[in-house]
Amino acid sequence: MIERVKALEQVKTVAPIYQLAANENPGAIIAQIQFNGDNFDEWAQALKSALKVKKKFGFMDGSVVKPEENAPEYEDWVSANSMVSLWILNTVEPKIRRTLANKENPKELWTEIKDRFSEGNGPRIQEIKAELARLRQGNDSVIDYFGKLHMLWEDLSNYDPAPVCRCGKCTCNLSAEFEKKREDDRIHHFLLGLDDNVYGAVRASIISTDPLPNMNQVYAKVKSVERIDTVTRGREHQGSQTAFVALTKNFGAAVKDKSKLICKTCKKIGHTEETCFQVIGYPSWWTEKPQQNGRGGGRSGRGGRGGRGGMIRANAAVVSAVGETSAEAEKHGYAGLNNDQWTTLIKLLDENKITTPRLNGKSFLSEWVLDTGASNHMTGYIEFLVDQKYALPCSVGLPNGTQSVCREKGTVVFDEEFELRNVLFVPDLKCNLISVSQLIADLDIVLQIANKGCVLQDRTTRNLSGVGELRDGLYFFRRLTRVNAFRLNKDEAEDVWHQRLGHPSNGVFDLLPVVSSRVKDFSSCSTCLKAKQCRDMFHSSDNKSDGVFDMIHVDLWGPYRIASLCNSYYFLTIVDDFSRAVWVYLLQNKTQVGKTLREFMAMVQRQFNKQIKVIRSDNGTEFTCLSSEFCGLGIVHQTSCVGTPQQNGRVERKHRHILNIARAILFQSSLPTKFWGESILTAAHLINRTPSSILNGKTPFELIHGTT
Known part of the structure; x- marks a missing residue:
């Protein structure tokens, strides 16, 4: 009895070495790092730590000795030993795992991996x-x-x-x-x-x-x-958000009356010789010079002192004789306006003088004031804002000396072509301000201020965006519908405008706003025929082989930017011409194409007792290098012409079909992109089992196997 108790105690002392918890199963992955052949040290460190936590490291380094077969703990040792081997293999990528499948002892498995891969860290x-x-x-x-x-x-x-000391005799604390x-x-x-x-x-x-x-x-x-x-x-x-509102009393007293200024050079009112563009040169954004009457050409003509204004700019809207600069506008201090723009401006300002009330009551609430001192667009009425969003709290100085805090901003829409973005909502502000600096920065416009008001023009096209009506010392913004800086000359020949506009088609030319009726047909324009010629369509072919595997279409897709789970970057598609059945093989590189095709031909011969007669592919080297081998087997190898993928269109379209389904599977399942290989294989499986109108409602699987 005493000897039996001692034997049981001995079994209990060694049992924890072989003990396995309930959650420890053969499919468990004990380390997060997968061994791929290039990260041995990192993987080995993670694997050692995991096995030490589970008290199973002795199986890998050989310190746990195999007991005798008749010993009571032998079965427990076999179970734990096999479990450790499976754990190690679970942390190895499939391409390496296949070469280690015959190793069942953890120590032998570890030794082989270490000897094979531990020297590749340099x-x-x-x-x-x-x-x-x-x-x-x-x-x-x-x-x-x-x-x-x-x-x-x-x-x-x-x-x-x-490096660490291995002798144990170091006393200098070198580590x-x-x-x-x-x-x-x-x-x-x-x-x-x-x-x-x-x-x-x-x-x-x-x-x-x-x-x-x-x-x-x-x-x-x-x-x-x-x-x-x-x-x-x-x-x-x-601290950078501040607002200023111009005072309305005695506003014009401190401003010099420009109507009394006369330039001695151009004889025009509104500026002096020191600021005349004809003397100091036109700025870089100015695309038009004043037209000279008569012959001789003034200072701004050829060879004159036109400054930087004489350079050619790609997107400049050059005004022709019909849209020449208005002399009347220049007399009032507005440069660069044509007659149409000047007429529209005067009409708008005259109408507002008659109908606009004083700045009192509710009429002021919807007015927007152009303010050169405001750092941002601001409004005190939140109903004007759309697309409201949170803004960093900032203090805004008001005209009465008080402070207000802004916490929201949004967009104010005037019409479909003009809107103000990032407009701050200031609760205590009783007006609406347009920051001139922000307006110029956001919309890239030019602002001209003169005695009748201010004008806003697009810097490139010179189209009028709006005007500022001068009223009680403030400039109130008025939005204008588009008034173009140029217009089509009806008297010019239609073919000249056809050439200038880049040879548009008849339909596009008829959409021009001034064209009422077109006489000439531009479909026979020789330049259009040369420039717009295209390749003839490839009509779909209804030819179909007579039997299964009489002809197959093959093509290679890839490489993809992300490796699949099996480390593949390509996939080979094989389509049977008769049944439209598809086979897909994931490949790591192009060199595997030949081997895969040989295995496919062997499968067709053994499983279906068929011989492939024709293989059609493109001119990829992965296929052309097999032509002699196909010839030796009696297989006709057909290749498409260079640069003509339409001739191999059956498999090209099948690629698109497969990719569409694969993407849908990934999106639906919310899987990461690395599962693209599995999605491709699943898509091919589904296509083979989906009825097709080309096959009269049958599936490719039915035609291949003759059964549903």
């Missing part, structure tokens, strides 16, 4: 060090930048571990000094990639310290500088 070490040398903070935050560095440091430590040196190198890496403008001072302070502080202290100092910089920039942004 290129990876070089790659990590190159990434460390190139990495800079850029627009990343400190925590994101440090996280990227830390991942590279950990990878480098796994591939290039620090600790080596770790301190490695940490100092990491600190220099970290500081080197920081932004000089923000962290230059703290970097100089840290590197001048001897000895260097540890990494946690360095990170804390840099993080505090980033936090201070964020707060400072936020205050500057909030």
